[in-house]
Amino acid sequence: MKTVLITGASSGIGKALVQYYANDNYQVFAFGRDTARLEQLKQLNTNITAVSCDLTDLSQLQQVSTTLPMFDLIILNAGNCEYIDDPVNFDAALFQRVMAANVQSVANCLSVWLKKIKPYGRVAINSSSAQFLPLPRAEAYGASKAALTYLARTLRIDLQPHNIFVSVIHPGFVATPLTAKNTFAMPSILTTEQAALAIVKGLNKGKDEINFPPVFIAIMKFLAFLPRPLWRKLALRML
Ligand SMILES: NC(=O)c1ccc[n+]([C@@H]2O[C@H](COP(=O)([O-])OP(=O)(O)OC[C@H]3O[C@@H](n4cnc5c(N)ncnc54)[C@H](OP(=O)(O)O)[C@@H]3O)[C@@H](O)[C@H]2O)c1
Numbered sequence: 001m002k003t004v005l006i007t008g009a010s011s012g013i014g015k016a017l018v019q020y021y022a023n024d025n026y027q028v029f030a031f032g033r034d035t036a037r038l039e040q041l042k043q044l045n046t047n048i049t050a051v052s053c054d055l056t057d058l059s060q061l062q063q064v065s066t067t068l069p070m071f072d073l074i075i076l077n078a079g080n081c082e083y084i085d086d087p088v089n090f091d092a093a094l095f096q097r098v099m100a101a102n103v104q105s106v107a108n109c110l111s112v113w114l115k116k117i118k119p120y121g122r123v124a125i126n127s128s129s130a131q132f133l134p135l136p137r138a139e140a141y142g143a144s145k146a147a148l149t150y151l152a153r154t155l156r157i158d159l160q161p162h163n164i165f166v167s168v169i170h171p172g173f174v175a176t177p178l179t180a181k182n183t184f185a186m187p188s189i190l191t192t193e194q195a196a197l198a199i200v201k202g203l204n205k206g207k208d209e210i211n212f213p214p215v216f217i218a219i220m221k222f223l224a225f226l227p228r229p230l231w232r233k234l235a236l237r238m239l
Contacts, residue, residue, distance in 0.1 A: 003071045005029040005116075007055060007109065008078030010037040012176030013126070016196035017075060022047040029068060031055070031078070055105035061112050070118045073203065076106050077126040077169075079144075081178050083137035095140045102144035106151065117164050124167040124203060124210075125152040129217060131170065133224040133231065136238050156208060167202065168209055171195055172216035184238065188216040 004021045008014035010032025018030045022045035030050045032038050038050035053064045055078055080101040082094050106125060117123060130138055131145040152168035159166055173179055173186035174195040190198075190213060202210030211217040223231060 001025065001027050002073070003027045003029070003069055004073040004075065005031065005068070005071050005113065006075045006077060007031040007105075008126075009050070010034045010041065012178060013171070013174055013192050013195050013199070014075075014077040015041065016192035017077065017199060018048060019044060020193075020196045020200055026072075027069075029071075055108055056100045058108045058111070061108050065112050065116075068113075068116055070121075071113070071116055072118055072121050074109070074113055074117060074121075074123045075126070075199075075203075076109050076123065078105060079126065079178075081141045081181075083141065084139045085137060087139070090139075095143075098140035098144050099147075102141070103147045103151075106148060110155075114159075114164065119163045120165070122165040122167060122203065122206075123155075123159075124169060124199070126169045126171070126199075127152065129170045129172050129211070129220050132217075132220040134235065136235055165206065165208075167207060169199055169202070170209065170211045170217065171198075172213050172220075188213050 004026045006014050006017050006021070006028065009018045009030030014032070018028050018041060022028045026047060028048045030038065030041055030048055031053055032050070033052055033054055035052045038052055042048050042050045051064050053060055055061060078101070080098060082098050084091060084094065114123065125148050127148040128145040130142045131149050135142055149168050152166050156166035173189040175189055175191055179186060179189070198212040199210055
């Protein structure tokens with residue numbers, strides 16, 4: 001039986017991934033914090049083991065990891081989004097929270113779990129299409145996701161001699177509690193099931209970079225290619 005570990009499993013994209021892999025007869029270790037939602041997740045399929053852990057707390061993570069098996073696949077998906085609404089009174093505490101939830105938590109997971117990946121296994125890091133270009137109010141979220149993409153691309157080089165593959169995921173908008181807070185238009189928004197399927201397909205193909213949905217990503221890449229002053233003019237209209 002294949003084994004997969006998924007973080008951010010109690011909600012959104014992570015929950016859909018857990019359901020997909022459990023139905024595909026993987027043994028799934030589902031990490032989240034919300035114990036009530038993790039309990040419900042466990043009831044869905046006997047292949048699911050739910051683990052409650054704050055991934056920003058390294059000692060807690062080490063403690064709950066002692067009995068974990070070796071994994072074919074680890075998907076580091078947990079994350080949070082907060083926006084900078086008042087840039088002049090820059091909120092350093094908000095910035096720290098977002099970097100802790102999105103970046104330091106991934107570093108913690110890597111430090112404890114890379115040794116738990118089977119030879120020729122894979123670690124996938126969920127970044128965001130937000131990292132392709134500077135978006136208004138996304139100083140913290142965008143910076144955290146750009147950091148994750150850089151981290152994944154570098155790790156891919158350094159882990160190759162150790163026979164561990166690395167994928168980085170850049171989703172467009174997906175309807176989850178994280179995006180439910182957004183008050184702006186979210187073009188090409190996907191369901192969590194559609195997002196999970198796109199991720200699974202990319203991972204099955206052994207893709208280094210999993211970008212979706214394709215048209216949205218093409219537009220993001222085109223906008224990132226524009227001269228910066230022109231992009232700034234367009235972005236100011238989004239405020
Ligand atoms: N939705 C989108 O449009 C979109 C687009 C691009 C990228 N992403 C990325 O996709 C990932 C999943 O997002 P989502 O939209 O599915 O959001 P979500 O429904 O809000 O789920 C976030 C998950 O992360 C977990 N989490 C957050 N902080 C944690 C921490 N410190 N320790 C452990 N678990 C923690 C949450 O656990 P609890 O709820 O149990 O605390 C929850 O399971 C995130 O990394 C996000 O940045 C999302």
